[in-house]
Amino acid sequence: MSQKKNITFDDIAKYTNFSKTTISRYFNNPDSLTLKNQEIIAKALEDLNYKENKVARILANGKTEFIGIIIPTLHNHYHSEMLNQILLTYKQFGYKFLVFIGNGEEETERQYIKELLAYKIEGLINLSFTISSKELADLQIPVVTIEREDKYVCSVNTDNYMGGIQATSLLAKHNCDILIHINTHTSPDIPSYGRIKGFLDICKEKQLNHRIIYKVLGDSYELMQKNLGEILNELEIEYAGLRKGIFISNDTHANVLLNLLIKKYGKLPDDYFIVGFDNSPISREAVIPISTVGQQIDKIAFEAVSLLVEQMNEQKKRKPIPLKEPIHKVITPLLIRRETTEH
Amino acid sequence: MSQKKNITFDDIAKYTNFSKTTISRYFNNPDSLTLKNQEIIAKALEDLNYKENKVARILANGKTEFIGIIIPTLHNHYHSEMLNQILLTYKQFGYKFLVFIGNGEEETERQYIKELLAYKIEGLINLSFTISSKELADLQIPVVTIEREDKYVCSVNTDNYMGGIQATSLLAKHNCDILIHINTHTSPDIPSYGRIKGFLDICKEKQLNHRIIYKVLGDSYELMQKNLGEILNELEIEYAGLRKGIFISNDTHANVLLNLLIKKYGKLPDDYFIVGFDNSPISREAVIPISTVGQQIDKIAFEAVSLLVEQMNEQKKRKPIPLKEPIHKVITPLLIRRETTEH
DNA sequence: TTGTACGCGTTATCAC
DNA sequence: GTGATAACGCGTACAA
Numbered sequence: 001m002s003q004k005k006n007i008t009f010d011d012i013a014k015y016t017n018f019s020k021t022t023i024s025r026y027f028n029n030p031d032s033l034t035l036k037n038q039e040i041i042a043k044a045l046e047d048l049n050y051k052e053n054k055v056a057r058i059l060a061n062g063k064t065e066f067i068g069i070i071i072p073t074l075h076n077h078y079h080s081e082m083l084n085q086i087l088l089t090y091k092q093f094g095y096k097f098l099v100f101i102g103n104g105e106e107e108t109e110r111q112y113i114k115e116l117l118a119y120k121i122e123g124l125i126n127l128s129f130t131i132s133s134k135e136l137a138d139l140q141i142p143v144v145t146i147e148r149e150d151k152y153v154c155s156v157n158t159d160n161y162m163g164g165i166q167a168t169s170l171l172a173k174h175n176c177d178i179l180i181h182i183n184t185h186t187s188p189d190i191p192s193y194g195r196i197k198g199f200l201d202i203c204k205e206k207q208l209n210h211r212i213i214y215k216v217l218g219d220s221y222e223l224m225q226k227n228l229g230e231i232l233n234e235l236e237i238e239y240a241g242l243r244k245g246i247f248i249s250n251d252t253h254a255n256v257l258l259n260l261l262i263k264k265y266g267k268l269p270d271d272y273f274i275v276g277f278d279n280s281p282i283s284r285e286a287v288i289p290i291s292t293v294g295q296q297i298d299k300i301a302f303e304a305v306s307l308l309v310e311q312m313n314e315q316k317k318r319k320p321i322p323l324k325e326p327i328h329k330v331i332t333p334l335l336i337r338r339e340t341t342e343h
Numbered sequence: 344m345s346q347k348k349n350i351t352f353d354d355i356a357k358y359t360n361f362s363k364t365t366i367s368r369y370f371n372n373p374d375s376l377t378l379k380n381q382e383i384i385a386k387a388l389e390d391l392n393y394k395e396n397k398v399a400r401i402l403a404n405g406k407t408e409f410i411g412i413i414i415p416t417l418h419n420h421y422h423s424e425m426l427n428q429i430l431l432t433y434k435q436f437g438y439k440f441l442v443f444i445g446n447g448e449e450e451t452e453r454q455y456i457k458e459l460l461a462y463k464i465e466g467l468i469n470l471s472f473t474i475s476s477k478e479l480a481d482l483q484i485p486v487v488t489i490e491r492e493d494k495y496v497c498s499v500n501t502d503n504y505m506g507g508i509q510a511t512s513l514l515a516k517h518n519c520d521i522l523i524h525i526n527t528h529t530s531p532d533i534p535s536y537g538r539i540k541g542f543l544d545i546c547k548e549k550q551l552n553h554r555i556i557y558k559v560l561g562d563s564y565e566l567m568q569k570n571l572g573e574i575l576n577e578l579e580i581e582y583a584g585l586r587k588g589i590f591i592s593n594d595t596h597a598n599v600l601l602n603l604l605i606k607k608y609g610k611l612p613d614d615y616f617i618v619g620f621d622n623s624p625i626s627r628e629a630v631i632p633i634s635t636v637g638q639q640i641d642k643i644a645f646e647a648v649s650l651l652v653e654q655m656n657e658q659k660k661r662k663p664i665p666l667k668e669p670i671h672k673v674i675t676p677l678l679i680r681r682e683t684t685e686h
Numbered sequence: 687t688t689g690t691a692c693g694c695g696t697t698a699t700c701a702c
Numbered sequence: 703g704t705g706a707t708a709a710c711g712c713g714t715a716c717a718a
Contacts, residue, residue, distance in 0.1 A: 006695085008694090008695055008696085009695065009696070010695080018704080018705085019704070019705045019706070020695090020696085020697095020705085020706090021697085021698090021704070021705055021706080021707095022703085022704060022705075024696070024697060024698095025703090025704085027696095028697080032703065032704090033703070033704085034703070037703085037704095051460060051461070052461045052696095053461065053463065053694095053695055053696070054461040054462050054463075054696090055398060055401045055402055055407065055462065055463050055694090055695080055696085056402055056694070056695030056696035056697090056710090057695080057696050057697070058398045058696085058710090059398055059399055059402050059694085059695080059696070059697090059709095059710045059711065059712090060695075060696040060697035060698080060709080060710055061696080061697055061698080061710085062697095062710080064398065073427065074417070074423045074424065074426060074427035074430075075424070075427065077420075077423075080417045080420075080423030080426075080427075081417065081418070083417060083423075083426075084416065084417035084418065084423075084444060087417075087442055087443065087444045088444055088446075090443065090444075090455075096441055096458070096462070097441065097442055098439055098440065098441060099430055099440055099442050100430065100433065101427060101430045101431055101433075103431075112433075115439070117394060118394070118395045118396065118397040119397050119398065119439070120396065120397075120398050221627050221628060252628070255628055256628070259628075259630050262630055263630070266609055266610075267609075281625070282624070282625065282628055284564050285564060285595070285598055285599070285602075285625055286630075287602050287605055287606070287629075287630045349711090351710090351711055351712080352711070352712065353711080361688080361689090362688065362689045362690075363689090363690095363711090363712080363713095364688070364689060364690080364713085364714080365687085365688060365689075366712095367712065367713060367714085368687095368688085368713095370712095371713080375687065375688090376687075376688090377687075380687085380688095395712095396710095396711060396712075397712095398710090398711080398712095399694095399710070399711035399712045399713090400711080400712055400713075401694090401712090402693095402694045402695070402696085402710085402711080402712075402713095403693080403694055403711075403712040403713040403714080404694085404712080404713055404714085405694080
């Protein structure tokens with residue numbers, strides 16, 4: 001009925017008395033046609049209401065312009081904003097994104113990667129942490145990881161070490177008697193380990209009294225409250241009367257800690273100084289705006305796609321020269337001072 | 344060099360002395376082969392390290408299994424969580440998602456849709472509000488919209504009217520002297536208009552003293568603070584000494600309002616009752632957990648994809664029967680009582 | 687159960 | 703500047 005078949009180059013060729021080849025050239029190298037003929041074809045496209053079919057083009061020239069993304073989740077602001085910024089690069093680079101949520105399930109993610117390869121993605125951006133960089137490197141397509149183990153593949157990461165230094169230095173500047181870092185145990189292979197190292201290095205360099213509390217705080221708000229409540233009780237006893245500088249794993253945790261203090265004291269006590277990490281919305285939206293170390297997500301995303309595009313372009317050459325060593329880019333974080341350190 | 348060409352059905356056919364057809368059948372209808380031959384082919388796939396090429400399959404059978412998504416932004420929790428839940432449906436339905444961030448730019452979004460059509464998406468999910476449902480209906484592919492004007496296309500929306508009723512009833516139950524709804528002006532075509540209507544209907548039904556304040560609160564935290572500060576000042580004067588029940592457009596705004604009150608009084612005054620909307624993380628993470636109306640994002644996402652899948656399946660039949668009328672599904676919101684109403 | 691031949695809608699190569 | 707023809711890799715009547 002009205003379900004007329006799609007218009008193809010053949011139809012246009014017949015309609016205009018050109019050959020398919022010429023129609024193709026109209027799209028890919030219009031200058032090789034006379035202006036007049038360009039107009040004729042342009043009109044034919046209008047008349048017949050032609051719609052391009054990039055699937056056929058892919059099969060013919062092998063370029064999908066697809067980038068695959070594996071991301072563990074979108075539940076937290078960091079990940080959703082990163083995806084946001086990655087997707088926005090379409091405007092600059094023209095690559096389309098096929099997105100999968102990995103959820104930390106290794107076998108599932110392996111399956112997703114297989115599916116992505118079946119769709120002939122030209123490159124992969126991986127934010128998930130389950131699959132080793134060795135395995136990713138074996139995929140034989142350009143790969144860029146963000147903020148995860150990256151020994152064998154290209155990556156873009158925040159300069160976590162610098163972040164740790166910034167946060168710790170800020171606390172040190174306030175003459176805290178004890179500097180405390182609250183975090184989970186982290187492997188030195190993971191970029192975020194740098195935060196711990198930065199904290200330790202500054203403390204040692206300045207010979208500051210310090211302590212690291214390793215604890216898994218949990219996924220739910222209730223668990224975080226419980227666990228941080230316990231930590232807080234301990235700190236209150238152990239360091240009563242001392243100026244406490246606390247550098248905590250992220251802003252969500254910082255906010256929980258802050259709320260516990262506010263509930264107990266009605267305000268942030270003068271002997272507490274808190275710095276979070278991420279510059280996530282909660283850090284501004286908290287009752288008392290929280291000082292934090294901001295990751296430049298837009299830059300990270302842009303660099304990741306750039307790095308991938310470079311490699312994908314290399315792949316398209318007749319004799320691609322593979323990278324000898326993976327490239328690791330590092331983006332400086334920004335220290336943001338708010339009221340939890342400047343009261 | 345090591346860049347040997349991709350293995351195709353032809354290679355496997357030669358290797359196994361079957362025909363291409365048989366190899367194809369191995370994938371699409373394995374039971375039509377003897378078990379022994381299945382094993383032979385399976386082994387050959389291993390030996391040659393075959394990787395499937397779905398692009399070629401698309402060209403041959405026309406099924407891309409692509410769904411396009413246009414989403415205005417991922418900056419707020421509602422949108423990123425919706426995308427999250429939509430992407431997760433891959434496990435159930437197998438459709439892959441091509442995602443574009445529209446950013447509210449009409450012409451850009453039109454461009455994105457064109458690109459999606461060129462990749463032969465089988466259906467489109469639109470969360471953006473710029474392009475009219477009339478225009479979307481003309482695309483000639485199944486479309487489902489979420490929480491936007493939907494006159495001419497299928498949609499899934501929260502039952503905003505019910506949400507308005509829930510929030511207002513909760514405030515009414517607390518014997519507020521004045522019920523206030525703070526929102527931006529909303530067209531009756533938009534689902535969220537139901538919140539306003541629900542508020543009004545309950546107020547009229549119960550003959551409650553009420554007022555709606557229409558105001559654009561702004562995008563930045565600072566602007567919201569300023570605008571809500573002004574509104575609050577006015578309320579404090581106008582309704583001094585009265586029990587004020589405030590139903591406000593969303594949890595972010597509710598939190599700003601709450602923080603303003605806490606800063607002024609050190610606690611939430613007894614004569615204030617606040618209900619937000621969305622059940623976004625901030626509503627639990629606020630100093631005083633905020634009562635809110637929670638949208639069931641997981642259900643909305645699932646229903647949206649289901650609805651789309653049904654239509655896409657219909658399209659694949661020999662004689663697709665188009666829907667006479669667009670289907671509009673409605674998901675009930677959940678009232679969540681927290682401390683801003685239960686103090 | 688298996689094979690032959692052709693189609694899907696482009697691009698690439700080589701002619702003219 | 704333009705055209706004929708062969709890829710690209712798989713699905714599918716139809717035939718055997």
